[in-house]
Amino acid sequence: MDEGPPMFAPLGWLKGPGAKRIYRTVAASALFDPTWYRHTHMATADLLRDPLWHYLDRGWKKGCNPSPFFDGSHYALANRDVRNSGLNPLFHYLEYGQEERRSPLASVLQTFRLLVPDAQRLRVFISPRVGDPRLTVVVDSATAGRKDTSLLALLHSVMALAKKDDRVVRIISFLPSHSDLTVVMMEAATSASIMSDRVECVPAHRTDIGPTFGIHEDEIFLSTSWTSARSLAHVAPESRVWCHAPEAVSGSQEAIVSQTHSLCQTWAVVAEAESFRGGQPTPSTTAWGVSHRRVGKIHVGVYANATVHPMAYVAALQFLEEAVFRNPDLLEKLEVTVFGDGVKPLAIAEELTPHIHTPRATQHTLELDVVLLAVSDDPFGALCASHGITMLDTVVHATEGARTAAGPETLVQALADAEISRRGGQ
Amino acid sequence: MSSHPLWNHSVAHRLAMLRPGTHRVAYLAPKPDYGTFRYRGFNPTQALRDHSTTVSASYFFYSDLQIIDNLAEWADTLVVVRAPYDERLDAVYRQFHNVGKRVFFDIDDLVFDRRFITLVASSLENELQEGELNQWSAFINNTGFALGLADEVITTNTYLAARISEVVDLPVHVVPNTFNASQHHASEAVRHVKKPETSGLRVGYFSGSHSHSLDFDGVADALRLYLEGSPQSTLTIVGHLDVPETLQSVSSRITRLPFMDFLDMQGVLAKVDLNIVPLQSSPFTFCKSELKYFEAALVHTPTLASRTPVFESAITEGVTGFLADSGTWLERLQKIDALGSDARSTVAASAKAHALDTYSPTQLAHALELLFGEQK
Numbered sequence: 001m002d003e004g005p006p007m008f009a010p011l012g013w014l015k016g017p018g019a020k021r022i023y024r025t026v027a028a029s030a031l032f033d034p035t036w037y038r039h040t041h042m043a044t045a046d047l048l049r050d051p052l053w054h055y056l057d058r059g060w061k062k063g064c065n066p067s068p069f070f071d072g073s074h075y076a077l078a079n080r081d082v083r084n085s086g087l088n089p090l091f092h093y094l095e096y097g098q099e100e101r102r103s104p105l106a107s108v109l110q111t112f113r114l115l116v117p118d119a120q121r122l123r124v125f126i127s128p129r130v131g132d133p134r135l136t137v138v139v140d141s142a143t144a145g146r147k148d149t150s151l152l153a154l155l156h157s158v159m160a161l162a163k164k165d166d167r168v169v170r171i172i173s174f175l176p177s178h179s180d181l182t183v184v185m186m187e188a189a190t191s192a193s194i195m196s197d198r199v200e201c202v203p204a205h206r207t208d209i210g211p212t213f214g215i216h217e218d219e220i221f222l223s224t225s226w227t228s229a230r231s232l233a234h235v236a237p238e239s240r241v242w243c244h245a246p247e248a249v250s251g252s253q254e255a256i257v258s259q260t261h262s263l264c265q266t267w268a269v270v271a272e273a274e275s276f277r278g279g280q281p282t283p284s285t286t287a288w289g290v291s292h293r294r295v296g297k298i299h300v301g302v303y304a305n306a307t308v309h310p311m312a313y314v315a316a317l318q319f320l321e322e323a324v325f326r327n328p329d330l331l332e333k334l335e336v337t338v339f340g341d342g343v344k345p346l347a348i349a350e351e352l353t354p355h356i357h358t359p360r361a362t363q364h365t366l367e368l369d370v371v372l373l374a375v376s377d378d379p380f381g382a383l384c385a386s387h388g389i390t391m392l393d394t395v396v397h398a399t400e401g402a403r404t405a406a407g408p409e410t411l412v413q414a415l416a417d418a419e420i421s422r423r424g425g426q
Numbered sequence: 427m428s429s430h431p432l433w434n435h436s437v438a439h440r441l442a443m444l445r446p447g448t449h450r451v452a453y454l455a456p457k458p459d460y461g462t463f464r465y466r467g468f469n470p471t472q473a474l475r476d477h478s479t480t481v482s483a484s485y486f487f488y489s490d491l492q493i494i495d496n497l498a499e500w501a502d503t504l505v506v507v508r509a510p511y512d513e514r515l516d517a518v519y520r521q522f523h524n525v526g527k528r529v530f531f532d533i534d535d536l537v538f539d540r541r542f543i544t545l546v547a548s549s550l551e552n553e554l555q556e557g558e559l560n561q562w563s564a565f566i567n568n569t570g571f572a573l574g575l576a577d578e579v580i581t582t583n584t585y586l587a588a589r590i591s592e593v594v595d596l597p598v599h600v601v602p603n604t605f606n607a608s609q610h611h612a613s614e615a616v617r618h619v620k621k622p623e624t625s626g627l628r629v630g631y632f633s634g635s636h637s638h639s640l641d642f643d644g645v646a647d648a649l650r651l652y653l654e655g656s657p658q659s660t661l662t663i664v665g666h667l668d669v670p671e672t673l674q675s676v677s678s679r680i681t682r683l684p685f686m687d688f689l690d691m692q693g694v695l696a697k698v699d700l701n702i703v704p705l706q707s708s709p710f711t712f713c714k715s716e717l718k719y720f721e722a723a724l725v726h727t728p729t730l731a732s733r734t735p736v737f738e739s740a741i742t743e744g745v746t747g748f749l750a751d752s753g754t755w756l757e758r759l760q761k762i763d764a765l766g767s768d769a770r771s772t773v774a775a776s777a778k779a780h781a782l783d784t785y786s787p788t789q790l791a792h793a794l795e796l797l798f799g800e801q802k
Contacts, residue, residue: 107493123513212513234496234517237524325494328438349438350493 127214142225159192452501510568626658630698
């Protein structure tokens with residue numbers, strides 16, 4: 001008999017009614033990520049405990065989520081019967097809610113923030129300036145992972161910019177090693193002939209409640225990656241937030257360009273493969289073996305490989321969410337199916353939970369009206385073209401040959417065309 | 427009690443209420459509630475939806491910010507509905523200010539002005555302990571700070587507008603509270619409820635919160651004397667209120683009803699002969715709006731209210747309602763009783779006409795169109 005995964009739970013706890021069944025059901029689910037859970041919720045003293053036991057025994061009652069793909073608080077809040085039952089929300093979802101198409105998350109955005117904590121907004125407040133004006137630069141793991149420049153070269157150009165404008169430099173760092181960064185910072189300051197008392201490095205810990213940073217009205221902000229650009233996007237008008245642009249790779253020196261929303265999106269696509277630091281996604285266990293095609297619906301297929309292109313997968317669902325925000329009638333009309341590996345049932349606009357179907361096949365593609373491609377290969381491209389199926393690509397950020405870049409606007413247009421075409425066909 | 431079928435639209439639906447081609451106004455409240463949010467956040471969005479082609483509006487809560495990345499991408503103007511300054515509000519302020527969009531702060535109470543911290547606290551029945559008082563002070567300070575960071579302020583009456591102008595140097599606009607379409611429909615549904623022909627008055631007191639206990643205490647003696655002198659009269663008390671000891675002798679003629687949905691309340695209001703609104707005389711109660719007057723008027727029930735600046739401005743004595751000074755409540759009740767049902771009905775009809783003319787969604791949409799139209 002299969003005894004399931006190893007357990008370190010006290011024997012007394014397992015005598016509870018249905019305890020073994022709950023344990024095995026949750027353990028077998030891809031929505032419980034032991035590595036992520038241990039890293040996120042378990043204190044040092046608890047590290048030797050079984051994370052699943054920790055979650056089932058106390059974690060869920062304290063509001064701990066089992067993975068970025070399931071929000072227990074949202075699930076309980078949105079479902080009164082779950083609250084009244086007192087059941088573990090993830091167990092309820094796996095046993096009943098999934099089949100009933102209940103939403104495991106408030107939104108794709110919520111998952112995005114959990115997956116990429118560096119991209120969350122910096123907590124800031126306006127404070128009066130004392131002394132010289134300041135230049136603040138944010139560095140994070142995506143900065144360190146850039147292939148077009150080194151951290152030293154990047155900080156050197158930051159120092160040069162600050163010296164030209166006679167500003168002091170503050171580095172806000174999401175990097176794990178503060179001392180390593182300090183060494184690089186001092187080296188960059190020395191090479192740019194900046195005194196050590198005019199540079200400082202401040203750690204920004206990755207926790208739900210991060211530190212709060214004072215900012216000045218006349219401060220200039222510099223982002224060094226797409227994640228840091230997103231984290232800074234809200235702090236000041238666009239004219240005072242600048243990016244070290246990856247486009248400068250082909251040029252002779254680093255370019256500094258004013259930040260725009262589209263640039264931030266571009267960086268998201270360019271950097272997504274290297275920047276994803278979540279737990280290793282595992283193949284979803286939720287396979288749907290039947291066709292979900294329903295008459296009168298607009299059928300959208302998302303082709304994803306969340307193991308290789310996790311952010312493209314999230315981006316595809318974000319575009320769908322934005323399309324629904326712009327036209328809520330779509331909630332009734334859309335039928336979304338996700339095909340691929342490592343994908344999870346993320347909710348779109350609180351309500352729409354896609355079907356998960358793996359792997360994809362020719363007959364599935366032929367049933368679709370619009371395909372959102374979140375993988376780099378498109379073996380079904382010719383098939384789509386020959387059958388008039390719109391194919392939008394979230395991996396490319398500009399139209400390249402036969403691949404059309406996905407975006408909220410192109411998707412809204414494709415869905416509108418699909419609806420007209422569907423009406424015409426009826 | 428906060429959730430209500432009227433304001434449970436999905437985020438997608440509420441974003442779509444901000445129509446392209448119009449001036450789009452996002453109302454943001456910390457969370458839904460029956461009081462401030464309903465009058466200052468929900469009613470304006472419904473009025474603009476039904477009666478404006480140039481301005482569209484929708485309502486949002488802090489919980490929606492988990493889903494909407496940047497509210498400023500969806501709206502041209504933000505109206506913050508009475509919220510203390512915190513990190514979430516700061517982020518939304520920045521979203522709008524960073525792209526040059528204006529932020530309005532809507533306030534319907536004195537809870538922004540630290541000069542009145544002890545006064546507001548003392549208007550509650552129980553004396554606040556040190557910890558509670560500190561929390562209260564922090565709330566008022568943070569609300570005042572959030573107000574000061576806005577570009578313009580909206581409030582409910584001229585008295586409050588004057589207090590706001592003393593604290594911040596910002597444009598202040600007066601947009602009174604109004605009823606909403608659902609309240610009007612609920613009122614029309616019960617308008618044929620006949621008030622039985624009996625001698626004496628069926629007096630109704632509708633309490634919104636515990637904070638009104640001291641208001642009621644001020645007229646408890648007058649009510650007791652009136653009820654003792656008029657054996658056919660009754661008193662109906664709806665909502666949170668600890669009935670004072672002094673009314674013990676007439677308790678058999680007092681009906682208690684629990685706090686109820688505001689739409690159901692119109693049915694109870696329709697059954698009383700006189701709606702009473704006693705208020706203490708203080709800067710705090712001077713800020714109370716005339717909502718109890720026009721909500722009673724909708725169901726053809728006249729109101730007897732304390733003579734505060736707001737009620738004095740809203741009610742024409744003897745024509746659309748009745749006003750009482752402290753110490754004259756017994757006399758006023760007896761006189762209204764003596765008027766007879768026909769005369770009271772005439773006053774109620776005038777009050778209803780006045781309410782429909784002045785506190786309607788149409789008027790609200792018109793006022794908001796003027797206000798936000800200038801933002802273009």
